[in-house]
Amino acid sequence: MERCLQRFFPILSHTFRKQCHHKLFLERNLFSSSQIIKNYRRNFSTKVDQDVELTHMRNIGIAAHIDSGKTTVTERLLFYTGRIDEMHEVKGKDKVGATMDSMDLERERGITIQSAATHVNWKNHRINIIDTPGHVDFTVEVERALRVLDGAVLVVCANGGVQSQTLTVNRQINRYKVPSIIFINKLDRLAANPHKCLQLIRSKLHRNAAFVQIPIGLENECKGVIDIITRKALYFEGPQGQTVVEAAIPDHLVERTEEKRAELIECVSDVDEELGDMILLDQEPTEEQLKAAIRRTTIARTFTPVLLGTALRNKGVQPLLDAITEYLPNPSEVKNFAFDGTTATEENPEGNKVVMDPTRSKDGKMVALAFKLEQSKYGQLTYLRIYQGGLTKGDSLYNVRSRQRSKTSRLVRMHANKLEDLPEVYAGDICALFGVECASGDTFVSHPRSKYSMESIFVPDPVVSMSLKSKDRSESGKLSKALNRFSREDPTFHTRWDEEGKEMIVAGMGELHLEVYAQRMNKEYGLNVELGKPKVAFRETIIGRVPFDYLHKRQTGGAGQYGRLIGYIEGLSGADNTKLEFVDKTSGTNVPQQYMKSIKKGFLEDSMDQGVYSGSPMAGVRVVLLDGASHIVDSSELAFRICANEAAKQAFTYAEKAILQPIVNVEVTGPIEFSQAVMAGITQKKGTILEQDLDGDYFTLVCDVALNEMFGYASQLRSQTEGKGEYSMEFAYYSRCPEDLEEKLARAYQDSLVQDATKKTKKRR
The missing domain is CATH 3.30.70.870 (Elongation Factor G (Translational Gtpase), domain 3)
Known part of the structure; x- marks a missing residue:
């Protein structure tokens, strides 16, 4: 029997193979050589991966607030698709840890630090998955993952709801216009409330969202979910929830199901013309028509389907896989653009936008983006998203930024920290390769004359x-x-x-x-x-407006240096207090236009790196150039750049100066009996309380606090809440420092200048 199964295993359906594996191998243990069968499964998956059609591909990311269950969800996705044979927990007692948390530090701390890529097969679809961190300190991992993905699963805790990092991730999803679905996790948790989560999704995330499932019980009574599209109850049986059983809806939930189904149809029909016409004609949409409408609106980002489950208790994950394949787009349904450098002009330095062709063909027009770098024992590992054309092992690549040529010596697909060699990849694929020197965000092309460059990745400034x-x-x-x-x-x-x-x-x-x-x-x-x-x-700025009129003149024999600039510098307030602006209001030829780039660099680069008041970089400043003078022989780019630098320093010396400090948005949660102590601590730090929410036995406090006051807050919060409180923070904006702090920072800077001058004097002696 074992030989027969080995011979015919490659032609078995995915579902039947999975059932064979779980029931025959785990429960009955009929075969002595299960490893041979596992190898057949892996070989079959590789073959499907290489031959999969573009319409059957999905590139998705799992993102959420910290401790919402992203990695646990990903672990279940891997298990139910047959990618792994055992499930492990993020903070498991077996000391193995989740598959995607391959770094030792991740397993020790129980958090995701680096994004990790893998791929699974589900119902003739290949799904490339990137599991991202939830902590705000590693937000760049989410940024570069969402930059190259076609869809996302936003995980929300049924108890915590929409939290601070949920808002951040939502902004990132909107920045890159990524279609997404929402999975409300942890239905088994105490005080789980998915209905309140949906209200927060609508109010805080500003999403047109509705349930496509409702729960069958909550907390300890969580038994499954009801699919309100198909009107069927789904139960997850077996020791690991691997068997999905469809049944009739419990009698007490029939009315609720119809109510939520009507709400779903209303939300979708409001943004889908085809379904809207059916509703106007009083026609009841079929299951296929409703799913097609949900898919159209999800891809158009006008509607967000909301699914439910508890990954830790193995419930609701298989329907999530179905939703990924049914509602999220394939690579051909997402428009990706590149800038054509051959069409660049002074007004349009990046060039015209060109739509990438996702056709999976190797035609010599390959375009790929390096979105992540990682050092391994084999050298630098560069993660690539292929947007156009194809790439084969041994092909040459050209870095558009550096114009360096590289050879594809080894092409791999990632499964956490494991490598799987590939002979070739095509548009829509996410892969990795060795032997390429580049920076994160570089574009690679297959033709040496091509100057296509993909849109860069947003990178926040360190705080x-x-x-x-x-x-x-x-x-x-x-x-x-x-x-x-x-x-x-x-x-x-x-x-x-x-x-x-x-x-x-x-x-x-x-x-x-x-x-x-x-x-x-x-x-x-x-x-x-x-x-x-x-x-x-910290950042330094000025208050009000200060004029400048500076003449730079130097004669050393032969051609000298000459430049004169007249104008004013003013401080910016509000949301613009971190910007640096240069405005040219000159007329005539007193200041030749060919020197304007150098003048701008002199003002915004040379003079803004270090302020004269506290030594911090300048911010919130606008330079307006009104007039000037030049010399036909002695004027040059260098002369005007030096003139701009000195003019700015002269103006800063006489201006009224101020120091800005970063303000962070802090969200604190903990047992309600400690809320007064936490609020008193925030008030002591001169924080501004924005929102306070009481939910059962827990409170949530949202406030703005100066980052300078937040160091060591983790220890303080632990002592205030007996170790039961949690907090997260993210950068919000810059605000002016209190006067006493300004004076302290300015005095410290002046003292450092005096000490430095004293040291230099001693060295000369």
């Missing part, structure tokens, strides 16, 4: 900096190697050498972000490093 030093000075070489690697892999991790303090400064998105990299240096490089006191990214 926290700390000093970093190795306790052993002999390890400076290894430290430099580690810092170079991490700054290449993570564009939000910055490093610089501070000449004044004679120390290495690392900057990132938060304390946890920098702590993780310090621990990685210890584990991966054997470096014993320590982080110093955090430094906040």
Whole structure:
């Protein structure tokens, strides 16, 4: 019997193979060589992967607020599709950890730090999945994943609802215009309330959303879900919920099902013309017509279907897989653009937009985006999304930015930290390759003359900096190697050498972000490093308007330097207080236009890096150039750039100055009995309470607090809530510092200048 099954296994349907695996192998244990059968399953999956049609592909990401169950959901997706043979928990007692959390630190901390890619097969569809972190400190991982994906699953906790990072992820989804569905997870959790979650999705995320399922019980009574489209109850039986059983709707939920079905049809018909016409004609849509309307509106991003389940209890995951294939788009249904550099002009420096052709053919017009870099034991691993054409092992690639040529020595598909070699990939695929030198966000093409470049990835600026030093000075070489690697892999991790303090400064998105990299240096490089006191990214600005009239004149024999600039500098307020603007209001030829780029660089780059008041970078400043003068011989780009730099410094000296500090949006949750202590702590930090919500035995507090006040808050919150409170924060905006803090920062900067001058004087002597 075993030989027969081995011979005919490749032609069995996916569902039957999965049932054979679970029931025959796990329950009855009829065969002695289950590993042979597993190998057949893997070989068959690889063959399907290579031959899959574009319409049967999905590229999706799993994203959510921290601790909403993203990685657990992904683990179940892998198991039910036959990609893995055992399920493990994020914080499991077996010390194995979830498949997608392959890094040791992830398993120790129980959080996702890096996004991880994998792929599964489900009902003749191949689904490429990227599991993303939920913590705001690693938000760039979500940014670059959503940049290359065609769809997303936004996971929402049935108890926590829409939280701070849920809002951030939603903004990222909107930024890249990614169609998405929502999965309300943790129906088994105490005080789970999916109906309240739906209200928050509509009010906070501003989504036209409706249930396509309703729960059969909540908390400990959670038994399954009802599909309101097909009007069937779905139960998940077996030791691991692998068997989906359809049954009649329980009598007490029939009326609720019809009510929610009518609500679903109303929400979809409001944004879908075809379904709307049917409703006007008083026609009842069939299951197929309703699903087709949901698919159209989901892809158009005018409607969001909401599914339910509890991944930890193995309920609702298989219908989620069905929804991914039924409602989210394939690569041919999403328009992706590239900028054609051959059409670039001064007014349009990037060039015209060109729509990518997703046809899966190897025609020499391949275009791909490198969206993630990772160092492995085989060298740099570059993750690529193919947007046009195809790529075969051994082909040549050209980096549009650097114009460097590389050869595709090895082409792989990722399954967490495991590699699967591929002979070729085509449009719509997500793959990885070795032996390519590039930066995150680079575009690769197959033709040396092609100048297509994909839209870059949004990278937020770091908000926290700390000093970093190795306790052993002999390890400076290894430290430099580690810092170079991490700054290449993570564009939000910055490093610089501070000449004044004679120390290495690392900057990132938060304390946890920098702590993780310090621990990685210890584990991966054997470096014993320590982080110093955090430094906040303050900004310096001016109040009001100050004029400038500066003449730069230098004669050293032969052609000299000459330039004169007249205008004013003014401070910007409100949402513009982090911008730097340059406005040219000159007329005539007193200031020749060919020098305008150099003048702009002199004002916005040379003079804004370091303010004269606190030494912080300038922000919220607009430079307006009114007039000037030039010399036919002595004027040059260098002369006007120096003139602009000195004119700005002169103006800043006489202007009324101010210092801006970053404000973060903080969301605190905990047992209600500790709410007063938490509120008192926020008030003590001069925070502004924006919203307070009481839900059963728990409270949620949303407030704005200066980042400078938030260091060490994790320990403070633990002591205030007996270890039961949680918080998350994300950058919100910049605001002016209190006067006492301004004076302290300005005094410290002036003292450092005096000390530096004293040191230089001593050296001269």
